Amino acid sequence: MAFTFNWAGVNINPIQGGSNNYQQTIRNDAANWGSALRGYENRKANQEYADILDARSRVAQIQARIAQLQERNSEIMQELSAITPTAVEPVQPYQPGPAFVSTPEHPTPTNYPYYNELG
16 A cells, blocks of 8 residues: 655745854844743742742731730739739648558568568
């Protein structure tokens, strides 16, 4: 089976490499790439500056919140200073109980680290 293609009516512009027009195209493409890169750098710098300004406004918000909390803290301290503390006596002074002594009714467990044998 053979493949045939009718080339009638197909126009192809001739390629002329190495001409001044070709060199100028390369220069224009390089200039466009450079402009695109410079635009990206400008956009990046603008974004960094916007982030700095946003951080400054955030710092101002935090400082305002700290001032509110300090004011509230001073109000609470004034309320607490108005309360007079009263001394409280202990219910009963501490008295240690008797030490455990092993007896035949209540022997010390054998796995107790300070086991004393009777006898």
